Amino acid sequence: xxxxxxxxxxxxxxxxxxxxxxxxxxxxxxxxxxxxxxxxxxxxxxxxxxxxxxxxxxxxxxxxxxxxxxxxxxxxxxxxxxxxxxxxxxxxxxxxxxxxxxxxxxxxxxxxxxxxxxxxxxxxxxxxxxxxxxxxxxxxxxxxxxxxxxxxxxxxxxxxxxxxxxxxxxxxxxxxxxxxxxxxxxxxxxxxxxxxxxxxxxxxxxxxxxxxxxxxxxxxxx
Amino acid sequence: xxxxxxxxxxxxxxxxxxxxxxxxxxxxxxxxxxxxxxxxxxxxxxxxxxxxxxxxxxxxxxxxxxxxxxxxxxxxxxxxxxxxxxxxxxxxxxxxxxxxxxxxxxxxxxxxxxxxxxxxxxxxxxxxxxxxxxxxxxxxxxxxxxxxxxxxxxxxxxxxxxxxxxxxxxxxxxxxxxxxxxxxxxxxxxxxxxxxxxxxxxxxxxxxxxxxxxxxxxxxxx
Numbered sequence: 001x002x003x004x005x006x007x008x009x010x011x012x013x014x015x016x017x018x019x020x021x022x023x024x025x026x027x028x029x030x031x032x033x034x035x036x037x038x039x040x041x042x043x044x045x046x047x048x049x050x051x052x053x054x055x056x057x058x059x060x061x062x063x064x065x066x067x068x069x070x071x072x073x074x075x076x077x078x079x080x081x082x083x084x085x086x087x088x089x090x091x092x093x094x095x096x097x098x099x100x101x102x103x104x105x106x107x108x109x110x111x112x113x114x115x116x117x118x119x120x121x122x123x124x125x126x127x128x129x130x131x132x133x134x135x136x137x138x139x140x141x142x143x144x145x146x147x148x149x150x151x152x153x154x155x156x157x158x159x160x161x162x163x164x165x166x167x168x169x170x171x172x173x174x175x176x177x178x179x180x181x182x183x184x185x186x187x188x189x190x191x192x193x194x195x196x197x198x199x200x201x202x203x204x205x206x207x208x209x210x211x212x213x214x215x216x217x218x219x220x221x222x
Numbered sequence: 223x224x225x226x227x228x229x230x231x232x233x234x235x236x237x238x239x240x241x242x243x244x245x246x247x248x249x250x251x252x253x254x255x256x257x258x259x260x261x262x263x264x265x266x267x268x269x270x271x272x273x274x275x276x277x278x279x280x281x282x283x284x285x286x287x288x289x290x291x292x293x294x295x296x297x298x299x300x301x302x303x304x305x306x307x308x309x310x311x312x313x314x315x316x317x318x319x320x321x322x323x324x325x326x327x328x329x330x331x332x333x334x335x336x337x338x339x340x341x342x343x344x345x346x347x348x349x350x351x352x353x354x355x356x357x358x359x360x361x362x363x364x365x366x367x368x369x370x371x372x373x374x375x376x377x378x379x380x381x382x383x384x385x386x387x388x389x390x391x392x393x394x395x396x397x398x399x400x401x402x403x404x405x406x407x408x409x410x411x412x413x414x415x416x417x418x419x420x421x422x423x424x425x426x427x428x429x430x431x432x433x434x435x436x437x438x439x440x441x442x443x444x
Contacts, residue, residue, distance in 0.1 A: 111414035115421070157444070161429070187432040188425065192333035196425040199337070203410065203418040207383070207443055210409040220442045221429055222379070 003176070004070030006031040006063050006077060006085060009041040012102055013076035015149025016141060017045055019180045021056045022152050026176070028058050031066030033088075038062065052152055068092040072100065072176065074141075079105040079123050086130045093135050098169035101127040102141035104201040112209060113202035117195055124163055124194035136169035137191065138162055140177060143200045145216035156182035158218035163194040186221060225398070226292030228253040228285050228299060228307060231263040234324055235298035237371025238363065239267055243278045244374050246401045250280050253288030255310075260284065274374055290314040294322065294398065296363075301327040301345050308352045315357045320391035323349040324363035326423040334431060335424035339417055346385055346416035358391035359413065360384055362399060365422045367438035378404035380440035385416040408443060 003020055005013040008030035021028045030045070032038035038060030045058050060066075067073050067089040073096050077085045082103055093099065103123045105116045120126035124139035131137055140162045148154050160177055162185055164170040170187065177185035188197050200219065208214045225242055227235040230252035243250045252267070254260035260282030271278050282288075289295050289311040295318050299307045304325055315321065325345045327338045342348035346361035353359055362384045370376050382399055384407055386392040392409065399407035410419050422441065430436045 109414065111412040112410075113418075114415070115418055161425075186429055186436075188334075189428045189432050190333040192331065193336070193425075193428050196335075196337055196421050196428065199418050199421040200425070203383075203415075203422070204443070206411045206415050206418065207408055210411050214408075214443065217443050220444060221426070221436065221439050222442060 001072060002027045002029060002070045003072045003074065004029040004031050004066040005074045006066060006089065007081070008032065008076060009037050010076055011146035011150065012141065013074070014041070014045070015144070015146045016074060016076065017058065018048060018152055019149055021045065021049055021058060022052070022054055023181050024179045029066045029069055030058060030060040031063040032060065033063060035060065035062040038066070064089045064092045067096065071097045072172070074100040074102065075127065076102060079103045079118065082123060082126055083130055086127065090132055093132055096135055098136050098138055098172055099127065099131055100141070100173055101137060101139050104142050104198045106202045112206040115199040115202050117198065122194040122198050124191050124198065128191050136164065136166035138164035138170050138173045139191065139194045139197060140173050140185070142198055143204060143219055145218060148216040148218065156180065157220070158182065159184045159186050159221050161186050161188040161197045163188050163191050163197055165190050223294060224249045224251060224292045225294045225296065226251040226253050226288040227296045228288060228311065230254065230298060231259050232298055233368035233372070234363065235296070236263070236267070237366070237368045238296060238298065239280065240270065240374055241371055241402045243267065243271055243280060244274070244276055245403050251288045251291055252280060252282040253285040254282065255285060257282065257284040260288070286311045286314045289318065293319045294394070296322040296324065297349065298324060301325045301340065304345060304349060305352055308349065312354055315354055318357055320358050320360055320394055321349065321353055322363070322395055323359060323361050326364050326420045328424045334428040337421040337424050339420065344416040344420050346413050346420065350413050358386065358388035360386035360392050360395045361413065361416045361419060362395050362407070364420055365426060365441055367440060370438040370440065378402065379442070380404065381406045381408050381443050383408050383410040383419045385410050385413050385419055387412050
């Protein structure tokens with residue numbers, strides 16, 4: 001399967017790219033607005049994997065070309081770039097099996113981080129509203145620490161929560177998630193349940209700030 | 223220490239009453255609007271504990287009397303009774319060391335459960351606004367399954383998240399929480415961070431509904 005990480009030069013994109021390249025045989029493609037940056041990061045990830053004894057070819061492209069070549073597109077851009085990025089690649093999404101959104105809107109004040117969804121209700125709902133009608137959307141990977149994903153010598157042993165209204169697309173993302181060693185995917189229901197899933201991201205950051213030894217904290221449901 | 227569970231005849235009140243009576247030497251007091259009901263439930267809990275070989279005296283009172291006798295008051299009432307209940311007992315809270323709020327506002331639609339905070343921003347913030355100024359408020363125990371707490375033969379092995387602006391009061395609730403076997407308390411910051419903590423309750427219910435074997439699911443941060 002071909003997985004394109006649009007915004008794959010950012011931290012969560014890097015983490016997912018490295019894990020899929022390290023743990024699976026899927027082809028990993030890096031997208032960026034700037035194709036030079038995409039190629040540069042792809043080469044960095046290859047070097048990182050090579051240093052761990054894994055030889056993988058990772059290619060970088062401009063976002064639209066990355067999306068066009070992929071079966072699965074992960075929209076790993078900041079929440080305020082979600083709409084622009086989708087509009088930029090919309091006509092390249094016709095053959096995509098699923099668009100995955102891990103972004104979360106947050107702001108920060110003296111007390112800590114707070115969930116700040118867009119008017120659509122959540123980033124997942126904004127994405128679902130913005131993509132062409134025939135592209136299934138799944139929210140996933142919101143609550144994973146990008147730094148922990150990107151450090152391939154660390155165990156994950158965490159859960160990620162999925163929301164989406166298309167069962168086949170969700171099942172595909174469950175499989176892709178669980179091919180990452182130590183990651184378990186749980187179903188949090190339809191896209192309308194996404195605000196509660198996205199809210200966990202500022203909560204995890206607050207726990208990391210307030211409790212010793214909880215840097216890069218994740219979650220297990222049991 | 224004397225712990226009053228206002229609304230201690232409901233499910234989360236019952237769970238906490240049974241666990242503190244079973245695992246600690248603190249005096250547990252049950253409050254209700256109806257003192258007969260409070261006494262009846264207190265007697266039920268004594269019988270339950272007795273059947274497990276633990277002889278404890280639990281007393282029931284009208285809410286105001288229960289609050290007046292307590293060092294710690296847990297406001298285990300539904301969110302729509304929070305304001306009325308506080309106003310009802312406000313003049314009995316002068317000697318209370320901490321008021322604990324575990325309530326969460328939710329609604330349900332076809333997709334699942336959704337976080338529905340009061341206008342104050344969260345139930346914890348509503349409680350903090352409503353209590354007399356000298357009563358410290360701590361939000362805690364939102365994300366525990368009442369059924370799992372109430373079944374004393376089940377292990378907890380879960381985390382609970384605390385929010386509050388008074389460090390001494392929060393430290394007291396950390397100790398009380400961790401005296402329950404298997405329960406770990408984590409600091410989620412000030413009361414302004416409470417919405418993200420309360421949001422986990424509908425999320426946990428959605429996970430229980432959508433995933434097999436997750437009835438009464440809880441959470442561990444690691």
